[in-house]
Amino acid sequence: MAISKLFIANRGEIAVRIIRAAHELGIRTVQAVSAADRCMLAARMAGEFVEIGKAHASKSYLNKEAVVAAAVASGADAVHPGYGFLSENADFAEMVERAGMVFVGPKPETIRAMGDKATARVMAMRAGVPTVPGSEGRVETAVAALNAANDIGYPVMIKAAAGGGGRGIRVANTAEELEMLIPQAGAEALAAFGDGGLYLERFVGRARHVEVQILGDGTRAVHLFERECSLQRRRQKVWEEAPAACLTPDVRDALCASAVRLAESVNYRGAGTLEYLYDGTLGKFFFIEMNTRIQVEHPVTEMTTGVDLVRSMLRIAGGAPLALHQSEIRQRGHAIEVRINAEDPARNFAPAPGTVASLTVPGGMGVRFDTMLYTGYTVPPFYDSLLGKLIVWDDDRPSAVRRLLGALSELSIDGLTTTQTLHQALALDDEVNAGAFHTRWLEDWLDANPAIASAA
Amino acid sequence: MPLKTVQAPLPGVFYRNPAPDQPAYKVVGDLVVVGDTIGLIEVMKTFTAVVAEEAGKIVAFHLENDDAVMAGEPLYDIETR
Numbered sequence: 001m002a003i004s005k006l007f008i009a010n011r012g013e014i015a016v017r018i019i020r021a022a023h024e025l026g027i028r029t030v031q032a033v034s035a036a037d038r039c040m041l042a043a044r045m046a047g048e049f050v051e052i053g054k055a056h057a058s059k060s061y062l063n064k065e066a067v068v069a070a071a072v073a074s075g076a077d078a079v080h081p082g083y084g085f086l087s088e089n090a091d092f093a094e095m096v097e098r099a100g101m102v103f104v105g106p107k108p109e110t111i112r113a114m115g116d117k118a119t120a121r122v123m124a125m126r127a128g129v130p131t132v133p134g135s136e137g138r139v140e141t142a143v144a145a146l147n148a149a150n151d152i153g154y155p156v157m158i159k160a161a162a163g164g165g166g167r168g169i170r171v172a173n174t175a176e177e178l179e180m181l182i183p184q185a186g187a188e189a190l191a192a193f194g195d196g197g198l199y200l201e202r203f204v205g206r207a208r209h210v211e212v213q214i215l216g217d218g219t220r221a222v223h224l225f226e227r228e229c230s231l232q233r234r235r236q237k238v239w240e241e242a243p244a245a246c247l248t249p250d251v252r253d254a255l256c257a258s259a260v261r262l263a264e265s266v267n268y269r270g271a272g273t274l275e276y277l278y279d280g281t282l283g284k285f286f287f288i289e290m291n292t293r294i295q296v297e298h299p300v301t302e303m304t305t306g307v308d309l310v311r312s313m314l315r316i317a318g319g320a321p322l323a324l325h326q327s328e329i330r331q332r333g334h335a336i337e338v339r340i341n342a343e344d345p346a347r348n349f350a351p352a353p354g355t356v357a358s359l360t361v362p363g364g365m366g367v368r369f370d371t372m373l374y375t376g377y378t379v380p381p382f383y384d385s386l387l388g389k390l391i392v393w394d395d396d397r398p399s400a401v402r403r404l405l406g407a408l409s410e411l412s413i414d415g416l417t418t419t420q421t422l423h424q425a426l427a428l429d430d431e432v433n434a435g436a437f438h439t440r441w442l443e444d445w446l447d448a449n450p451a452i453a454s455a456a
Numbered sequence: 457m458p459l460k461t462v463q464a465p466l467p468g469v470f471y472r473n474p475a476p477d478q479p480a481y482k483v484v485g486d487l488v489v490v491g492d493t494i495g496l497i498e499v500m501k502t503f504t505a506v507v508a509e510e511a512g513k514i515v516a517f518h519l520e521n522d523d524a525v526m527a528g529e530p531l532y533d534i535e536t537r
Binding site: 036054055056058059191342343350351353380381382383384385 | 466467468469475499500501522523524
């Protein structure tokens, strides 16, 4: 049954994005807000908003009971979790369903299987998808870890089975380091994710990060091609593109087909992303993990395929079968997204909350700015630093970079210190223009150019 | 013995414990020296230590663990020597 009233259990720019899509489909909206978010843009746009708890996320956006109770009381028949917060929490998805509402995402058991990174590796292997050489599932003891690492070869990455978003990852170069890091990593994983389970993967130093967007209806799945997100700082993506210019057509086809195979093997429902490392020298890709939700960088896929991913999610959640066949989905031109964060590039990206004194938004053909900002808005210090995403599209990559530079020069956010200057410097860099980067490139570049990020 | 109220240097969430399962850095009655960690403030997922700038005895906390705090809001009272 199609959704008639949607509860948005998130905040910031993604809440705005979801409300837009819902209203376009004639769905009424209820926005959840914390005590610190009563003035946020999504609360202004939604049909109604309801306060679910105190400022700190653990008492509001991460409080499962409070979110479900507020959604039920509002009369909503569906809950969209956005990204982060409770979006990949299988218990929450189950609570939403038990309360008689639709969870806009996959089934709880899919989230559970794919959310456990060690299980997801096994599922990928079963579907014939290449994975980074690593441990067979979890390593339960230090001895098991040492044995597995001997087979894999050093350096190895120690990863939290329940982790994600780049958190809970350590690198061990030797057996001694591994032995020392295992208890530490286990304790940290337990504290951060409530699950101390660990697994190992070979450390791939010069890889590129590519990922495939998929949509499934529980039976059939399609891919919407790939994105490249190699420009990262502290494992957080800062600049994303579609397509991945580093792939040959053959590799792209094989990569995307592997994602559909894995998605269909778990009867995937909704929007999801399969993340891979791509080794350009070998021309090989390796599955690393799946995100069972909409992703921050989804707009670059929307710009290159013309498919509205959030609207598709809402239609599928309402019970509609996939409207698209693979042959109808085409990748056209090139899109780039840069993340505008409330961080000071000159002060080692220290968080910089504050108040927007005035805002000038870029425009023109192929330019899109997905943001939570408005003039007079005070960015609260309690949540992550993403303020908005500047997305450009053009016929090809060089034109898209030029359009990005123009859009960045038009964008003006007075009153806040942001990563806008970093992106201006990146868009002017020769290696970025040549597409010659890997996942460690940005950190090396920042070390080599300490002043450039803030001086553009 | 002069009493001083120390204010939050940053807005965010104030933590008195290094981790949920660990005891508080400092409790009322504790003697502190310059450089002691009193708590943490989390701003946009980044943690900054609140460090004692004067020695003395802590006589009161104005916030509990996990409380939201604005810059300039009182954090704790210290009796300096």
